[in-house]
Amino acid sequence: MNRDRKIIAIDMDGVLADIEAQFMAWYKKEHGVWISREERLGVPESEGFPDKTSIKKYVYTPGFFRTIPVMPGAIEAVKALMEDYEVYIVSAATEFPQCLTEKMEWLNEYFPFISWKNIVLCGDKSIIDTDYLIDDHCKNLDFCKGKPIMFNSSHNINQLHHTRVMNWNDVLDLFEKERSSAV
Numbered sequence: 623m624n625r626d627r628k629i630i631a632i633d634m635d636g637v638l639a640d641i642e643a644q645f646m647a648w649y650k651k652e653h654g655v656w657i658s659r660e661e662r663l664g665v666p667e668s669e670g671f672p673d674k675t676s677i678k679k680y681v682y683t684p685g686f687f688r689t690i691p692v693m694p695g696a697i698e699a700v701k702a703l704m705e706d707y708e709v710y711i712v713s714a715a716t717e718f719p720q721c722l723t724e725k726m727e728w729l730n731e732y733f734p735f736i737s738w739k740n741i742v743l744c745g746d747k748s749i750i751d752t753d754y755l756i757d758d759h760c761k762n763l764d765f766c767k768g769k770p771i772m773f774n775s776s777h778n779i780n781q782l783h784h785t786r787v788m789n790w791n792d793v794l795d796l797f798e799k800e801r802s803s804a805v
Contacts, residue, residue: 627708628753629768630797631742632700634713634725636758637773638733639690645671648680664780681718688724692732695790700733702794706801711736712750714762715743756793760784771796 635641642659649671650656662670668677680686703709711729715721722743729741742750747757748765755766756773763770763784771793772784787793 627706629708629710630703630754630756631710631712631747631750631752633747633755633757633759633762633773634711634715634729635687635690636775637756638693638696638700638711639687639728640693641690642667642776644686644690645677645680648686649673649676652676659776662776665777667777670776681721684720685724687718687721688727690728693790697732699790699794701735703797704735707754707797708740709736710740710742710752712742712744712747712752712755714745714747716745756787 632638645667646657646659653673653676655672657671668674671677700709711733713725715725725743726738726741729736744750747755747762751767753768754771755763755768756771757763757766758773758775758778760772760778760781760783763772770784772778772781772786773793774786774788785796787796
């Protein structure tokens with residue numbers, strides 16, 4: 623860890639990995655019905671689909687986490703952030719045992735430039751002590767010891783008490799402002 627640089631912790635699901643797209647695709651495949659992001663605005667992930675058991679079933683299904691699409695712009699943005707910051711990937715992964723291996727395989731495919739030393743798979747992110755945390759859940763951001771940054775998602779649209787970014791371009795803009803104000 624390079625303590626001369628500020629540290630950013632970045633969540634996987636909903637930030638690097640487009641888990642919403644995965645839920646929608648798997649739901650359509652199983653039920654033949656497309657439930658859009660707009661239909662789920664402000665609704666918790668587990669309640670956003672007519673069959674309330676589907677989401678829980680998917681996250682316990684082998685292959686679910688391994689095949690999530692990467693969030694648009696995430697790869698390039700993380701590479702850019704790594705030029706000025708120490709970047710860690712932090713994911714709550716221990717609840718779903720099969721996802722530990724799947725998340726590592728996913729990261730190795732899409733983010734091979736991130737060292738295994740900079741990957742933290744845990745159960746409770748409140749132990750994370752970084753300068754910034756980019757996440758899509760208030761349950762993680764509310765305990766952030768640094769600056770919490772909420773990555774926009776359907777389920778968090780009504781949560782207004784953290785700095786919000788809509789996409790990876792917004793993340794880069796925010797950190798450019800951070801760097802400029804530090805000079």
